[in-house]
Amino acid sequence: xxxxxxxxxxxxxxDGRYRLDHLLALGGxxxxxxxxxxxxxRAVVVKILNDNYASEPxxxxxxxxxxxxxxxxxxxxxxxxxxxxxxDNLVYLVMEYVRGRNLDQVxxxxxxxxxxxxxxxxxxICNGLSAAHREGxxxxxxxxxxxxxxxxxxxxxxDFGLARAASAHTQSATLLATxxxxxxxxxxxxxxxxxxxxxxxxxxxxxxxxxKLPYSETNPAAMMKHxxxxxxxxxxxxxxxxxxxxxxxxxxxxxxDPEKRPQDASLLLEEVRQIHSTLTDEQLDLGADSLGTVExxxxxxFTHMPTTLQQRxxxxxxxxxxxxxxxxxxxxxxxxxxxxxVDDEESSESPTTVIAAGDATEVLDLRDAQAxxxxxxxxxxxxxxxxxxxxxxxxxxxxxxxxxSIKNAPSPRDSKRAQKQANKRWRKxxxxxxxxxxxxxxxTQKFVITLMWIVIVALVAxxxxxxxxxxxxxxxxxxxxxxxxxxxxxxxxxxxxPVRVNTAYDDEVAIGRVVDSxxxxxxxxxxxQGVELTVSQxxxxxxxxxxxxLKLESARKSLAKAGFKNLSTSEEYSSTVETGAVIxxxxxxxxxxxxxxxxxxxxxxxxxxxEVPSLIGLSRDEASQKLxxxxxxxxxxxxxxxxQIGQGLVASQEPAEGTAEFGSSITxxxxxxxxxxxIPSIVGLSVQDASAALEEAGFKVKTHSVxxxxxxxxxxxxxxxxxxxxxxxxxxxxx
Numbered sequence: 001x002x003x004x005x006x007x008x009x010x011x012x013x014x015d016g017r018y019r020l021d022h023l024l025a026l027g028g029x030x031x032x033x034x035x036x037x038x039x040x041x042r043a044v045v046v047k048i049l050n051d052n053y054a055s056e057p058x059x060x061x062x063x064x065x066x067x068x069x070x071x072x073x074x075x076x077x078x079x080x081x082x083x084x085x086x087x088d089n090l091v092y093l094v095m096e097y098v099r100g101r102n103l104d105q106v107x108x109x110x111x112x113x114x115x116x117x118x119x120x121x122x123x124x125i126c127n128g129l130s131a132a133h134r135e136g137x138x139x140x141x142x143x144x145x146x147x148x149x150x151x152x153x154x155x156x157x158x159d160f161g162l163a164r165a166a167s168a169h170t171q172s173a174t175l176l177a178t179x180x181x182x183x184x185x186x187x188x189x190x191x192x193x194x195x196x197x198x199x200x201x202x203x204x205x206x207x208x209x210x211x212k213l214p215y216s217e218t219n220p221a222a223m224m225k226h227x228x229x230x231x232x233x234x235x236x237x238x239x240x241x242x243x244x245x246x247x248x249x250x251x252x253x254x255x256x257d258p259e260k261r262p263q264d265a266s267l268l269l270e271e272v273r274q275i276h277s278t279l280t281d282e283q284l285d286l287g288a289d290s291l292g293t294v295e296x297x298x299x300x301x302f303t304h305m306p307t308t309l310q311q312r313x314x315x316x317x318x319x320x321x322x323x324x325x326x327x328x329x330x331x332x333x334x335x336x337x338x339x340x341x342v343d344d345e346e347s348s349e350s351p352t353t354v355i356a357a358g359d360a361t362e363v364l365d366l367r368d369a370q371a372x373x374x375x376x377x378x379x380x381x382x383x384x385x386x387x388x389x390x391x392x393x394x395x396x397x398x399x400x401x402x403x404x405s406i407k408n409a410p411s412p413r414d415s416k417r418a419q420k421q422a423n424k425r426w427r428k429x430x431x432x433x434x435x436x437x438x439x440x441x442x443x444t445q446k447f448v449i450t451l452m453w454i455v456i457v458a459l460v461a462x463x464x465x466x467x468x469x470x471x472x473x474x475x476x477x478x479x480x481x482x483x484x485x486x487x488x489x490x491x492x493x494x495x496x497x498p499v500r501v502n503t504a505y506d507d508e509v510a511i512g513r514v515v516d517s518x519x520x521x522x523x524x525x526x527x528x529q530g531v532e533l534t535v536s537q538x539x540x541x542x543x544x545x546x547x548x549x550l551k552l553e554s555a556r557k558s559l560a561k562a563g564f565k566n567l568s569t570s571e572e573y574s575s576t577v578e579t580g581a582v583i584x585x586x587x588x589x590x591x592x593x594x595x596x597x598x599x600x601x602x603x604x605x606x607x608x609x610x611e612v613p614s615l616i617g618l619s620r621d622e623a624s625q626k627l628x629x630x631x632x633x634x635x636x637x638x639x640x641x642x643x644q645i646g647q648g649l650v651a652s653q654e655p656a657e658g659t660a661e662f663g664s665s666i667t668x669x670x671x672x673x674x675x676x677x678x679i680p681s682i683v684g685l686s687v688q689d690a691s692a693a694l695e696e697a698g699f700k701v702k703t704h705s706v707x708x709x710x711x712x713x714x715x716x717x718x719x720x721x722x723x724x725x726x727x728x729x730x731x732x733x734x735x
Contacts, residue, residue: 007031009048013038015085018046018094029053034097037082042097044082049091060086067093069137070160077128079148079158095158100151101299103204104144112211112239113291115246116284119276120294121147122205124155126272129201129265132160133194140192142200143178144207153298179223180213184256187224188476188524195258198268202232202253202261209235209246221467228256228524243283245275257522471496471528479521480514485535488514498530505540507596512536539594546589547582552603555582563595571605579606607631607662614657615650615668623650623668635665641675643725675726683714687734690714700729 009031013019018035024045025032030053035046053059064086071081083094103121107113113121125147132139139146139160146159183199186192206214214233215226232254236242249271255261262268276284441449467473475495480488489499506515518532519525542563547555556567577583583602587593610630615623624634642651651671660666680697682690691701705712712734724730 009033014046014090014092018044018083018092020046035094037094045079045095045097047093047095054089054091060091063091063093066160069135073132073135073137073160075128075131076154077124077156078131078160079156096156098148098150098154098156098158100149102145103147103149103208106149106297106299107144107207107211110211110291110297112287113208113297114284114288114293115209115243115279115286116276116288117291117294117297118205118208118246119272119284121149121155121208121297122201122272123269123276125157125201125204126265126269128155128157129197130269132157133197133264133266138192138194139197139200141178141181142197142204143181144204145178147204149297149299151299153295179220180215182224182227183258184227184524185258187227188474193258194264195261197265198253198261199255199258201265201268202250205246205253206232206235206250209242209250210238212238229519239287241286243275243279245279249275467526471526473527474524475527477517477519477521477523477525477531480517480533481521482509483514485512485514485533488517488533492531496527497525498528500530500532502532502534503537504534505538506536507539507594509536511538539596541592542595544585544587544589544591544593544599547601548584548589549577550582551580552582552601555601559585559599559601564593564597564599566596566598567601568598569601569603571603573606573608574604575607577604579604609659610662612653612655612658612660612666615653615666617645618650619648620650620668620670623653627666631662632660633663633665635667637667637669639672640669641673641726642671643674643727645671647671647673676723677726679717679719679722679724679730681720682717682732683720685714687712687714687732690717690732690734694730694732698726699724700727702729702731704731704733705735 007023009020010023010033011020014035017037017039019038020033020035022034023031024034030047030049033046033048035044036042037044049059049063053063064084067081067084071084074080079098080096081093082096085092129139129142137160139157141159146157148156148158150156178200181200181203183192183196186196203214215223215230217223217226232251234247235250236244236247252271253261253268262271473496475497478491480491483491485501489501492499504515509515513536515534515536517534525531540563544564545558545562547558550558552569559565559567572583574583581604583604586600586602587597593599610632612632613626613630615626618626620634620636627634637652637654640651645651649671650668652669654667677698679699680693682693685693687703687705691703694701714732714734716733718731
């Protein structure tokens, strides 16, 4: 049916400014129109809240506050808010008009996207969403229908905050989010935050990569259970060849636990850019042969809306002329006597309606035709003129009396009053059907229908009990970790949840206390599903293996295989265990310990250093035997002259004292006996020069002076003109 017949708002002008031209979308909460801002003469979008919401004072107040909040998000990827109004009978929001398509339409038409197309669209979505998250604003209804792809290539988010305004209504719980994209915490009744938007965005990523939703069920209860418990399928299972990074991105965004998701859109944006930069061209363009490039996503739109300045000015002039013509027609309606007068009552009850040929329907023609026939049969008024889909008519014209009635009327005013009464009777009687369209039901049919209604009511009541207070009631698993087994079972029994108990070893949880539960804490289940508790048996004990004499790395592997992973090492000298091998463990081998205990490995540093013995004055053989006794060896050095050590005996050693590494060598130098040097003749030299010459030759000097004085001359020396042992004493006599 034409929108002109189904929507009474089309053609209206709100507050003398916004003319509603075309119905774009119709939802349970609002109607969305493409409109013309007559003041600035530009296309805008007007969203009018439905009457059942607009009548609620709480919703009107929250709608107004949400409009103010959304208007403060200024970002190229967010649809801007231009105006809003909240009055007694009308609540609407004016937004930027975006020419193009929404993402839901594009996915339906194109199917899946390439990874490059998906990441490009996702980057702009995250840009806009992060601007909202920075302001503390949560979208609450992220879905492809709220993402607009403009014909300029821009991507814009719309519908910020309206789901939150709807939550004030007592029957609007389903408007908090779209069921196919709702996060687990919203399903379980928790409040939304930025991570709820991220979950919905993860569903959208899956849609873009695969062309379909991850969960295909349409049943609300099944869909809710999927969001609560079912693992998110991987996109690569539907589209083989997708990069693992894309699978991980979807899994990260759709974690059931909000703490494990990206905390806001800015963090997700960084990851999207990282993936975009690391994937190869082959991975990014998977399927590009049939799916095209990023530019192919830009919608091609054709609009009759004025775009240039001159076109807008011309349209404004045509609108002004049309309004003046309508005002003249309203002020100069034709009366029955041929004169022009204004009839307020008639104009308010019977407005003129223009029906275009393309908008007419058989429903309208059939109703008017039947009403005209019924009125003619009663004789209260003459039959109405035949309807034409392209004709212009008024409801008053359908009930005008025949010319003979006008001639017999006592006066024009009486004729007009009679005309109005006949018109009212015609409208009342025209609604009475003239034919029975179906046969009355038989007794059997009535019984079957009654029985069916009883079964339906019983099923609905049974389902209500089952899911409301019976075994199908959804309960949240409390925190049971560390709780005594008896207390945990009692708590679940009080909620009507059956319990199964398993036991397991645990190093941290004491014996008899709960280690874990399946499903885990915070999960939502139906009562009849039950909970499986894992109760601690205490720490499991393991035998410490014998790793003595093994190399350190082999000892580590042996202990790890036995269950011990907490290891430490210490080092000690050992005369029996080679360097780098294990001397022993602490606790020692054979002990039974929990695997969390730390095992200390004592590693050999080899033999301890030994004291270097003194070898001076010993023969070479004696020195070698003495070194061997302490684990050292002898190394021969060069012979040296020594006046104190006899020839062939050790005159010096290196090192002479201290400690040396076991097995190392000591260098010894044997004595070659004293060294004889020719004594220089210094007779006739001064005492000072004679002493210097003898000392330079390696001798000691002893001076005898007859007279005191520094300028005496050496007259005699002893010995003279012979060799002497280097370092021996030479006596000089001076006067």
